[in-house]
Amino acid sequence: MKAIFVVALWCAFTTVVAQPQVKKESIAERSVSVFTTADKTDLRLSPAGTLSFAPFGQPLETEVCVFVDPAKTFQTFIGIGGAITDASAETFAKLSKAKQQEFLSAYYSTDIGIGYTLARTNIQSCDFSSGSYSYVSEGDAALKSFSIAHDEKFKIPLIKQALAAAGGNMPLYVSPWSPPAFMKDNNSVLQGGRLLPQFRQAWANFYVKFIQEYEKRGIPVWGLSVQNEPMAKQRWESCIYTAEDERDFIKENLGPTLAKHGMADKKLIAWDHNRDLIFQRASVIMGDPDAAKYVWGFGFHWYETWTGSAMQFENVKRVNESYPDKNLIFTEGCKELFNLTKVNDWSLGERYGLSMVNDFNSGTSAWTDWNILLDERGGPNHVGNFCFAPIHADTRTGELIYTNAYYYLGHFSKFIRPGAKRIGSASNRDRLQTTAFLNTDGKIIVVVLNLGDDKVDYNVWIDGHAAKTTSLPHSISTFVIE
Numbered sequence: 001m002k003a004i005f006v007v008a009l010w011c012a013f014t015t016v017v018a019q020p021q022v023k024k025e026s027i028a029e030r031s032v033s034v035f036t037t038a039d040k041t042d043l044r045l046s047p048a049g050t051l052s053f054a055p056f057g058q059p060l061e062t063e064v065c066v067f068v069d070p071a072k073t074f075q076t077f078i079g080i081g082g083a084i085t086d087a088s089a090e091t092f093a094k095l096s097k098a099k100q101q102e103f104l105s106a107y108y109s110t111d112i113g114i115g116y117t118l119a120r121t122n123i124q125s126c127d128f129s130s131g132s133y134s135y136v137s138e139g140d141a142a143l144k145s146f147s148i149a150h151d152e153k154f155k156i157p158l159i160k161q162a163l164a165a166a167g168g169n170m171p172l173y174v175s176p177w178s179p180p181a182f183m184k185d186n187n188s189v190l191q192g193g194r195l196l197p198q199f200r201q202a203w204a205n206f207y208v209k210f211i212q213e214y215e216k217r218g219i220p221v222w223g224l225s226v227q228n229e230p231m232a233k234q235r236w237e238s239c240i241y242t243a244e245d246e247r248d249f250i251k252e253n254l255g256p257t258l259a260k261h262g263m264a265d266k267k268l269i270a271w272d273h274n275r276d277l278i279f280q281r282a283s284v285i286m287g288d289p290d291a292a293k294y295v296w297g298f299g300f301h302w303y304e305t306w307t308g309s310a311m312q313f314e315n316v317k318r319v320n321e322s323y324p325d326k327n328l329i330f331t332e333g334c335k336e337l338f339n340l341t342k343v344n345d346w347s348l349g350e351r352y353g354l355s356m357v358n359d360f361n362s363g364t365s366a367w368t369d370w371n372i373l374l375d376e377r378g379g380p381n382h383v384g385n386f387c388f389a390p391i392h393a394d395t396r397t398g399e400l401i402y403t404n405a406y407y408y409l410g411h412f413s414k415f416i417r418p419g420a421k422r423i424g425s426a427s428n429r430d431r432l433q434t435t436a437f438l439n440t441d442g443k444i445i446v447v448v449l450n451l452g453d454d455k456v457d458y459n460v461w462i463d464g465h466a467a468k469t470t471s472l473p474h475s476i477s478t479f480v481i482e
Contacts, residue, residue: 031050034478038472051468053462059428061428064427065466066426069423078366081117083120087379089157109165114410115417117166119173120173123174124180126228127234129382132237134180138180139182141199141202173269177239191234193240211263231277235385236383247288254294255291270299274302276312282298282322299328300328300329300331333352334369343401349405350449356435357435369405373392415445415478429458432450432471443481446478451474455470456470458471462481
């Protein structure tokens with residue numbers, strides 16, 4: 001009966017998307033390619049040999065193992081990418097044509113780059129803009145003056161080049177940092193403030209206008225978030241929404257407005273803030289069916305804490321368990337307080353590795369870094385909120401600087417492809433952390449993270465077979481099982 005059910009379920013979904021399939025040959029017949037990035041070595045997403053599987057029954061408690069079960073599947077993988085902000089686009093424009101092409105290939109090529117498959121951009125200005133700006137004139141609630149001419153100088157050209165470099169089909173979602181000043185109770189795009197009730201519908205119309213204008217220029221918009229960091233009063237562009245505010249705006253204004261304009265298929269992302277309050281936000285919004293029906297999923301950031309042991313991955317997992325029909329997407333993260341002398345700090349990449357392993361294991365379907373590119377100051381940024389990016393451009397010399405965060409991201413984005421299913425995986429030692437996916441072509445991808453100071457000998461165990469290998473101190477390895 002179980003076999004009949006599995007076949008029936010598979011048939012039901014093959015008309016929608018190709019489903020990952022475990023090939024029938026024995027694990028012992030499959031080759032394993034290893035790619036490694038490690039501190040105090042020259043290994044940077046480097047081929048690190050091949051392995052083979054041998055029969056290996058019950059492990060002893062003294063044997064370190066990473067266990068993988070391809071038959072146990074979870075969420076479908078959407079993609080990994082980064083935000084194309086004003087700052088990224090302005091910095092990109094200062095590079096030579098050769099360096100621009102190197103940069104685009106580094107992120108979006110699946111052959112010589114790390115194969116990004118997802119992007120985010122800002123609606124109106126954010127902190128990573130050279131200055132505050134709006135698409136409408138002061139007081140124009142009818143949006144008659146709406147224009148995205150500002151974006152046509154730098155941002156739209158880079159988005160188009162990124163889309164082309166990614167093969168012409170890459171989901172892009174958009175996020176606002178603040179409504180225009182006249183729509184808010186503090187009459188400023190900065191320092192928080194709240195959307196005035198009389199402008200809620202005008203603001204909902206604003207999202208539609210933005211999407212329409214981008215799509216007129218050949219840039220499809222896959223989704224949108226309601227508000228970037230809705231519980232943060234910042235010295236840059238920001239706007240406060242309580243959970244009830246966001247719920248009511250979704251059900252009374254934004255959701256119906258998207259549907260009215262033929263945009264019901266756009267992925268509407270709620271919350272878009274830190275892991276700490278994600279469960280409370282989800283429970284309030286999902287508690288109202290009239291709001292919940294419009295919500296595709298919940299976005300989250302990582303700024304609630306910098307202490308690895310205290311990062312609140314469990315909150316993400318609780319949302320996944322409570323609302324399994326909704327999606328989870330990591331929408332922003334970066335290392336703040338930029339210092340050019342710290343671009344080689346190994347902790348930059350390790351934070352990405354730690355977050356990605358645990359976010360995916362908690363049910364996350366998509367993962368988006370913050371700025372894809374910043375300059376040698378960690379900007380431009382109109383309020384001095386300078387940050388790290390995986391790649392920096394030294395605009396004084398025209399050279400690109402690759403931090404180890406770029407390589408840690410690549411250990412996931414280069415190998416785990418859209419449509420993959422996360423599969424069962426676990427380590428029997430806390431010195432190693434792991435996640436695993438099954439691609440639609442049948443390849444098994446296993447990522448193993450070592451945040452410790454010691455080398456660890458271990459086995460990758462699948463279906464009574466194991467491949468022996470070694471994890472270097474402060475390293476990340478990806479195993480591609482053909």
